[in-house]
Amino acid sequence: MKPEIVPRHPLTTEEAAALFPGLHPVLARAYAARRLTSPGELEYGLANLAPHDRLKGIREAARLLGDMIRKARRMLVIADFDADGATSCALAVRALRMMGGHVSYRVPNRFAYGYGLTPEIVAAVEDEEPDLIITVDNGISSIEGVRAARVRGIQVLVTDHHLPGAELPDADVIVNPNQPGDGFPSKSMAGVGVIFYVMIALRAHLRGQGWFAERGLPDPNLASLLDLVALGTVADVVRLDYNNRILVAQGLSRIRGDACCAGIRALIRVAGRNQQRLVSADLGFALGPRLNAAGRLEDMSLGVECLLCDDEKQALEKALYLDELNRERRRIEKKMQQEALQCLDHLDFDDVAARGPAGVCLYREDWHQGVIGILASRIKDRLHRPVIAFAPAGGDELKGSARSVTGLNIRDVLEGVATRHPGLMNKFGGHAMAAGLSLP
Structure with a gap:
């Protein structure tokens, strides 16, 4: 294959001005260069999010989860070992507990089990006797793992955003905007965005059944979890389309206003960032790497524990350890990069x-x-x-x-x-x- 340079064809000033009438031409071209197509895409209110019911399988997922909660069944979240997986896991656990669910989690150690819901992981969690396994940020390629769970009588809900293969797992329900036949407009959601949408659907389902009123539970404020959504979305380097920009903007707003979890607050502190002026680059280049270091060098359960911790002092201790791991990761990475460049020198x-x-x-x-x-x-x-x-x-x-x-x-x-x-x-x-x- 011969390399070639493909030229970009940006909109002219006149074309950009037609998309954004009334705006200064420089701003209009800047917005157009970022793939915005209408002035409406500058509005980042939650009301502008794509509706959850456009996700294939989300109603079935809400009914399945609602049934588990009503019957006090045991749910187990299986997460990926990166920042998206950690934030997805923390969000799922926090949201399900808000709604009265009995839930625990497991992040497979990459060195012992590898990626995703594997048969080995299913065997390892069998003693926990889960009635339902919920995958977050993984599962769409876990054909054998889902089969192993079903053989043991464990139901499986797959929530993922990765591209599916020719064969889909035989899960009870799959929620993935990239699965065949899904009409959801945002195909770039991170895993944490997918599970956030599932929790929105679950809350609507339980509210419609009168669950919260019956139990005397407060109506869950899922917006309180948008700090996790913002962090996972930016750290996973997915395309920031309109829907993702809303999620990130809302999460950043909550973080700046100190309406975030203790773990994120602690990560900001050890990274030396200004919380009131935090920007998306800080999520991607300061917080994300410290969270990822746990999964890269040890066990991502360390990162999830930090995000689930509500005690400020304990959260800071966990964040400091993640910071140490990240320093070690940098040292290893620098050495490996030097060795790789030496291999390519000729x-x-x-x-x-x-x-x-x-x-x-x-x-x-x-x-x-x-x-x-x-x-x-x-x-x-x-x-x-x-x-x-x-x-x-x-x-x-x-x-x-x-x-x-x-x-x-x-x-x-x-x-x-x-x-x-x-x-x-x-x-x-x-x-x-x-x-x-x-x-x-």
């Missing part, structure tokens, strides 16, 4: 006309599998080519993390490889721009 990536490698795969037997995603991203940004970085994962297996460039859907590439070469990969999944895989 290749010429600067000559656009040269038929150099269209993509890069990197591996060293001493690399840390929790940091290969960041490494792939850094090298991709440097070379402007798709990159897959690999590290040992125990036994004979390799774990890989892929990062792509605009115009190349890396998940589709991996699916094509799996179709042409069955057995080459143990599993894979992800998005257009980022994916994970394992090799035997």
Whole structure:
């Protein structure tokens, strides 16, 4: 594949002014460059969110969860081990407890169980005797894990945002804006946005049944969880379309007004940021990495505990430990990046006309599998080519993390490889721009 530069064609001043009449031409062009198409997209009130009932499966999810709550059944949240997964988990646990649910959580350790709802995780949680497993920010590719749960008589609700494969898991309900037949307008929601919508639907369902009035429970204020939605959305680097901008703007407003959880307040403090002037970049480059460090180096349960903690002193202690982990992550990442660049030193990536490698795969037997995603991203940004970085994962297996460039859907590439070469990969999944895989 010969690299080529594809020119962008921004709107002219006249075209932008037609979209935003009455605005200064510079502002109009700035808004148009950010893919805004009407003045209405400048309104960030919650009333402008896309309605929850447009998500496929959300009514069924609300009925399933409502039935579990009414019958005092045990629910178990299974989360991904990144910042989106941690915020999704904390939001689900907080919201379900607000509504009177009996809920616990488990974040699979990436080094012991790998990604998603695996049969091994199902076996590990069997002694907790859950009646329902709720996946957050994972599950859409967990074919075997869902099957293992159903065999044991455990119901499964999958909430996810990752791109589905040709086969969907045989879950009781799936809520994913990217599943076939879903008409939800925002296809870029993070996992935390999806579970937030599910909780909105559940509250409406229980309210309609008179549940809160019967039990003497206050009507849950789910807006109090928007700080978590904002953090998870920005940290997952999803596209900030109109719906996501509303969620992030509302969450940031609550954080600046000190209407956030103790864990986020503590993370802001250890990151040295100004809470009253916090911006989305702080969520992505200061809070998100500290939360992610838990899943990369140890166990993301540490991050979830920080976000669930209501005691200010304990939350600060947990945030300080996350900060220490993040410093260690930086040290490991710096060393791995230097080693990767040494491996690539003999290749010429600067000559656009040269038929150099269209993509890069990197591996060293001493690399840390929790940091290969960041490494792939850094090298991709440097070379402007798709990159897959690999590290040992125990036994004979390799774990890989892929990062792509605009115009190349890396998940589709991996699916094509799996179709042409069955057995080459143990599993894979992800998005257009980022994916994970394992090799035997």
